[in-house]
Amino acid sequence: MITEKPRARGRPRRFDPEASVASAQRLFHARGYDAVSVADLTQALGINPPSFYAAFGSKAGLFARSLERYTATQGVPLxxxxxxxRPVAEALAAVLEEAARRYAADPCAAGCLAIEGARCDDPDARAAARVLTQGAAETLRGFISGTRPDLAAPLADYVVTVMIGLSTLAREGHGLDRLLATASLAGTVFERALGD
Structure with a gap:
């Protein structure tokens, strides 16, 4: 005797793109863009490949949406x-301290998703991440140039360089205390350079 499984009553579970972007963001942040496959994503999101491509276009397309969400919810609020x-030296030191805190907040997904994504192998994903990192650099330059245009480019480059280092160290397992110590040391550079 063959019996059919009874069908669940009600409507089928609805696909939630925003919840899917949040799940993908966690996966990309934990493993890095290059280590996450489309199969990993479809399994994590509970959808099949055709639905994945219909919803997001590509892995890089989903990564771009994940970056937008990351910036809005977990990025350093420049x-x-x-x-x-605000005094420039104080503000720049605060940026690095906040970066240290955010990069070390989740040991399973440490560092900055945008900074790490800017080094991935996929040109489309890398370009999406670089839009954010370059935007942050421009924001820093603009802020510094308001009072010290002569130092805007080198100081913004220095802050970005330290942020990249903090992200890398966080991904390598350095704890918050070590990251904050590095950020604090950089703060003394700002004070000397700016005389604030």
Whole structure:
């Protein structure tokens, strides 16, 4: 005797793109873009490959959406830190301290998703990440140039370099105390350079 499984009542579970982007963001952040396959993503999201491509276009397309979400929810809030009238040395030190805190917040997904993504092998994903990292550098330059245009480019480059280092060290397992010590040391460089 063959019996059919009874069908579940009600509507089938609805695909939630925003929840899927959040899940993908965690996966990309934990493993890195290059180590995550489309199969990993479809399994994590509970969808089949055709549905994946229909919803996101490509792995790089989903990564770009993940980067947008990361920036909005976990990225360093440059706009809030780089307030007009705030002393430049103080503000730049605060950026690095906040970066250290955020990069070490989750040991399973340490570092900065955008910074790490800017080094991946896929040109489309790398370009999406670099839009964010270059945007952050421009924001830093713009803030510094308000009072010290002569130092805007080198100081912004220095901050970005330290942020890249903090992200790398966080991914290698350095704890918050070590990252904050590095950020604090960089703060003394700002004080000397700016005389604040």
């Amino acid at each position: 706009g809030a830190i780089l307030r007009p009238g």
